[in-house]
Amino acid sequence: MDACYMLNRFHHDRHNLLEYLLSSGLIRSRSAASIDLAGVDLDSISPDYVIECILSGSDFDPSEATRRYFESLRYPITAISSQGKPLFFLSSPDPAGSPPHRAAPSVSTTEIAGKSTVHLQIIPDVSSEINVLSTSENGIDNIASEINEVNEVSRSEKGIRNVPNKFNGVSMSENGTDSIEVSMEGHKPANIVDTTSLNLPELTTGLRDVDMQETAYEVLLACILPTLPQSFSAQPPIPEEKKKDKKSLLLKRLRSKKEGKKEGPGPPSEPEICYPDILNLIRAQMEISEAMDELMKQGLRSFSQRKGDEQISIPFISLELLHSISKLDFQTERSRTHFIKRQANILEELLLCSANTDSNMRTSLGILLTKIRSSEEWVVNSGDSQVEVLTVIQRYASMLADSAPKFNLHGESCCWTSSYYFNMRLYEKLLCTIFDVLEEGQIVEEAEDILELMKLTWATLGVTQELHDALIVWVLFEKFNETGQVLLLKYALREIENVISKSSYESNEEAYVNSILCSIEEDGHKRNLNLVDTVVFKISAWCRFQLEDYHLHFSQDNYPVFGDVVKLMVMLGTQYHDKFEVMRVLAPGTNLEMKMLHFFVEKSIQAACNHVTKMSDNIASSGSHPLAVIANELDLIAEKEFTKFSTILCSYYSEAGRVAFILLHLFYGERLKPFLEEITHLSEPLNAVLSAANNLELSLARKLYSLYGESVESPMNQYVDPYQIPNFSSPLILQWIQAQHEKILEWTNRAVELEDWEPLSSNKKQANSAVEVFRIMEETIEQFFSSNLPMDTIHLRFLLIGISRSLEAYVLHIVDQQVDKTILYPSKPILTRHSESTNHFIKRKHIEQRELEEKVTVKLKSLTVLKLCVKLNTLRYIRNQLDSMEDSITESWRHLQLGLSFSDYFPCIFKGHKFTSSTKNFLATDQSVDELFTVFDDVRKSSIEASEKILDFIGARAIFLDLRQSFLFSLYRGSVDQARSEIFIPQLDQVLDRICDLIIDELRDQVVLSICRASMEGFIWILLDGGPSRAFSESNVEHMQEDLTILKDLFIANGHGLPPDEVEMESKLVHGILDLYALKTEMIIEMLMHASEQANGNSKPAVGTRTGKDAQTLLRVLCHKKERGASKFLKLHYQFPRSSEYDDLPESNQTPKLPSLSGIFKRSQSIDWSSTLTRQGSLKSFKKKFQEAASEIRKKPW
Structure with a gap:
């Protein structure tokens, strides 16, 4: 407006x-x-x-x-x-x-x-x-x-007018005042044209809009009253409910045109126009009161009867109203004064300002109009004086009306040309009645009837079909500009096609239309155009203003309008092709229409880029790098261009999308290249810039590929200059990975050294240090992939090597804390023969226990059964996390490479090569990536080996150290009947309960099996290396077998523990040794002789092997055999001392101390057969003595 x-x-x-x-x-x-x-x-x-x-x-x-x-x-x-x-x-x-x-x-x-x-x-x-x-x-x-x-x-x-808020893409509430000022300054078109009015010559009498509206209604009444019945009077106003239920007939027809004709019965015939109803609707639309309407009809009814079919002139309407309406007809003095002043102003506008009026007549008319305008004088001078004044004015108006027409058109009058600006304004007011005053931007259902009725005013107002079409386009466009209703623009688009399609008119009519002049200003110069050309020019100027920065003017609410605006501009704008200069890129051989659209794309992209640059300067103070901000904003612009604008523009100009995206690429590249030349190391701001630049280039490449496929042949490719991000980012990424490796390794060593090997929680039973190490690694991996920089397998391999080295260092630290489980074994007591002590006062020899080294003792403090369980959980956690990490890295790498599949697009079009985007090379890429993950296999292998060492050690720790006193040093000591399994089974059961509560389910059976295996080894140690205090008779075997069964049942746990087969396998050797104790001494000696003969045939007897029937086992069975024949045999042939001479009980209130590792083979009989032979003599001499003893036994009965 x-x-x-x-x-x-x-x-x-x-x-x-x-x-x-x-x-x-x-x-x-x-x-x-x-x-x-x-x-x-x-x-x-x-x-x-x-x-x-x-x-x-x-x-x-x-x-x-x-x-x-x-x-x-x-x-x-x-x-x-x-x-x-x-x-x-x-x-x-x-x-x-x-x-x-x-x-x-x-x-x-x-x-x-x-x-x-x-x-x-x-x-x-x-x-x-x-x-x-x-x-x-x-x-x-x-x-x-x-x-x-x-x-x-x-x-x-x-002339600097924004589109109304309902249509403007930038609203005050969204961007604030500052952003609007910046955008308007940065995106102001070269030529700003006032598109808010037709710029008809100005009214000189100060007639207001409401005055023109009332005058237009008076003209309509004067033209329509002759066609109405004499009894016609004011009709009741249209009810509100009816107005709310009205639908726009014009919009219905618009939709039917777009949807096409459907089969079926034809529409019903149009009913005849009911003038009283339509006129009453027009009165309501023009906001004319019923009282004023009745007053106008009363004053014009006799006038219309007198005129009949004669042409009606507007000055005569005003004169008739002044003559026929008296003071008593008005309700208030103010309304009467206003009415008289308005009529005087109309007469002055139409008669006094006419070019055909001479100076003397102007003076006289001015005096007469002044009398009329003076309310008090006009009332006093009633009767003949008023008639005289009106008669003089009427005579002059008749003289002007009788002037010869200029264009010889049917019904032409002098007022057509002398006051066309007044007439066109009145007709514009009449046309606006098609818009519903109750519903903004909606057209009433009776719009076509109203327009048909308006034709009755053409002869009075000097309107032709061409002027009508142009003005209806203008009022539709103005109302759209005011309300933002898209359907109004669509209807204006259809109507303007009628305007520009009528290329030929009669010469007289064309001359008349050319005389209806409007003033426009362009490039600082004013010139006149006829009204039709003015409408076309102003609408095209508005379209140009919108399209020169369509990213600013078309927001989310009015995207549908964009296609219509482009279509309008294509129809109207090519006639002004000389104004569409091209700034940068343009393919040769482009026609005018394409050149115009090319201009709009370049202009809008440049305006949007300038706006982003100004915005980035304001954001730079917040810490974000301006180039990163620009890249992100340009990506948003590209996305908006691709989803909202390119499809429509490419339907008229196929290269529109390529122009937009190449310009965006070029704009950012000009600012990025100087920055890249100065970088030396990878920092967070630099990474943000490189990442944003890479994302922008990939995004533009994907959009270009979506629009144009693999075709890269275009004259605009000469403007492409790839960013070459990999050339700058690749060495910087390697530097960053190396720094991260050192950070992770340092943190890993620190975390594992401070670890106390306590479970993280009841649900998470691994150590906290492992969780922290993987957290650091995951953060590094996330930073690696979130950098959004182009990478190849070298970077991934370097990253995986660093991760595996840190994990290997963690596992190695766990392994270094372990000790050999043999250190936990008690020193084996000297081999003796059983004998009953007869002298209780003799001093016995004490067997010293092995003492552990200080560093071993320190290590053992962190090697408790519970801490070992946490270590096993942690090692299993490492393997599980490693598998998850491998899957995550693989998926992230695939996603990264998929995103980088368009990284070669711009280099290809820069070199003129054909670009092919496919996934056929992904399989080979996946295979090469899978090979990189073999570095994790070393971590898994070392983790498994560490777990096996701990599993082998944890059973020995529980049995040979934690249960040494209750199990090894107590079971069967002194007497089998007095020291059976009930002295250690409850403690062992408690150990198993604590282990099952702490160890994860996947490792429970392995740990319990280690305890079971160590328990059987402890049982064997008691049976064979129990020392001088232990002796077993044949009658004790049954009790010992019962104890073994109880021990096995503890590990089987009624089917909830270890499988029975595994327990039986572990106890097989114990059963064999117990069976030996059940044999007669002669049988054991014979078996010993046979085993010795077999051992003599082997040049290198097996060391430490025990089968249950080997010479080593049989000899120790004889040493612990509570039988006189066995003692005699050992005394005669081995000179073993009596068991009563030694005391292997540990000192009271002291933990048994084992001799040092170096004294194991010096002061005791070793379990190794080779160590026993070393103490007795050479192997050859021992064979000789043993053969002699065997032959003697055969000759002498027991």
Whole structure:
């Protein structure tokens, strides 16, 4: 909407508001209880004064109100804002800062041609009107909002007008004031054209918008009344419900045109137009009161009867109304005064300003119109005086009406050309009645009937079909511009096709249309165009303004409009092809239409890039690198271009998408290249820039491939310059990975050294250090892949090597903490023969226990059964996490490579090669990646080996160290019957319970099996190396077998523990040894002889092997055999000392101490057969003695 419309709207609203305030009883009058509005000119009183009277309760003085109003006109206008009241000059609506030091210029009188000046009523300028509407300090909110609208109007008067809020892509609420100012400065078109009005010649009499609306209705009545029945009167208004249920017939037809005709019965025939109903609807649409409507009909009914089929002229309508309507016909004096002034202004506009009027006649008419305009004088001079004045004016109007026509058109009158600007404005008001006043932007159902009725005014207003088509396009476009209703633009698009398709007219009609001139300003120069060309030009100028920065003007709410605007511009804009200069890239041989669209794409992309650059400068202070911000914003622009604009633009210009994306690539590349040349190391800001640049290039490549496929042949490829990010990022990534390796390794060593090997929680039974190590590794991996930089297998291999080395260092630290389990075994006591002690006072020899080294003792503190369980859980956790990490890295790598599949797109089009995007090489890539993960196999292998060592050690720890006193040193000591299994089974059961609570389910059976195996070894140690205090008879075997069964049942645990087969396998040797104790001594000696003969045949007897029937086992069975024959045999042939001479019990209140590792083979009989032979003599001499003893036994009975 233009400034004139807004100003008239403000006049109307202010008028109604003041009328309400003065008649509501809120204000007192000095002379009466209520204020007589008949004597008050509401257009000349100060609203500030009225509000002050209401707030203070003081009396209203009309003279003071008038004085305050005219006094306010001397000051510059102000606009209310949060920062205060910025001031404006009267001559310009732009902010002027501080108040001016000189008085504002006064409004001069209108000079009429011929140097004869007549004081006419001048329309108030915008500044004074805003001053009238400005609120006081305690002003009203809605008035303040109207002031803000006027500020927008003043901005539009300069030609820098935004699309209304419902259509503009950038709203104040979304981007703020600053962003709008920046965008408008950065994206201002080269030629700004005022697209808010047709720029018809201005009215000189100050007729307001409401005056023109009433006049248009009067013209319509004068033209339609002759066709109505004599009994026609005002019809009742259309109910609100009916208005709300109306659908737009024009929009229905628009949709039917797009959807196509459907089969079925044809539409019903159109009913005949009911003029009374349509006229009543028009009256409601034009907001004409019923009283005024009746008054107009009353005054024009006799006039229409007299005229009949004669052509009606607007001056005669005004003269007839002045003549036929008396003072008593008006309800208020104010309405009568307004009516008379309006008619006088119409006559002045049409008669006094005519070029055919000479100077003397102008003077005379001016005096007569002044009498009419003077309300009091016109009332006093009633009767003959009024008739005389009107007769003189009518005579002059008839003289003008009888002037020869210029174009010899049917029905042409002088008013067609002399006051065309007035007529076109009236017709525009009539056309606006097709828009529903109750529903913004909607067309009433009776629109076509209304338009058909408007044809009756063509002869009076000088409207032809071509002018009608152009004006209907204009009002549709204006209403769309005001409301943002997309269907209005679509309908205007269809109608404008009719305008430009009519290329041939009659010469006279064409000459007449060319005489309807409008003024336009372009490139700082004014020129005139006919009204049709003006409509086309202004709409195309508006389209150009929108398309030169379509990224700014088309937001999410009005994307559907873009296609229609482009279509409009394609139809209208090619005639101005000389204005579409191309800035950068353009393929040769491009036609005018493509050149125009190419221009819009370049212009909009450049404007969007400039806006991003300005925005990045403001964001740079927040810590983000400007280049990273620019790249991210350009990516958003590219996405918007691809999803919203490219499809539509490419339908008219196939290279539109390529132009947009190559320009974006080129724009960022010009800023990125200098930056890349200065980088030396990878930092967080640098990584952000490289990542954003790489993402932008890949995004542009994917979009170009989506639009144009593998085809890269285009003249615009010469502007492509790849960023070559890999050349800069590859060495920097390797440096970064190396730094991360050192960080991870340092953290791993620190974490594992501080680890106390306690479970993390009842659910997470691994050590905290392993969790921390993997957390650091996962953060590194996440940073590695989130960098979004181009990478190859070298970078991945380097990363995996660093991870595996850190994990190997962790596992190695666990292994280094382990000790040999043989250190835990008690020293084997000296071999003796059983003998009963007869002298209890003899001093026995004490067998010393082995003492552990200090460093071994320190290590054993961290090798408790529970800590060992945590270590086993941790090693299993490492293997599980390693598998998960491998899967995660593989998936991330595949995703990364898939995203980088377009990394060669720009290099290919730069070199002119064909680009092929496929996944056929992914299989080979996956195989090469799988080979890289073999470095993890070393970690798994070392972890498994460490677990096996711990499993082998944990059983020995539990049995030979933790249960040494209750099991090894107590079971069967002194007597089998007095020291059986019940002395250690409860403690062993507790150990197993604690282990099962702490160890993870996957490792439970392995740990329990290790305890079971160690228990059987301990049982064997008791049976064969139990020392001088243990001796077993054949009768004890049954009890010992029962104890063994109890021990096995403990590990089987009624089917909830180890499998019975495994337990039986582990106890097989124990059963064999117990069976030996059940044999007779002669049988054992014979078996010993046989085993010795077999051992003699082997040059290198097995060391430490025990089968249950080997010489080593049989000899020790004889040593612990509680039988006289066995003792005699050992004394005769081995000279073993008696068991009663030694005491192998540990000292009281002391933990048994084992001899050092170096003394194992020096002071005791070793379990190794080779060590026994070393102590007795050479192997050859021992064989000889043993053979002699065997032959002697055979000869002598026991």
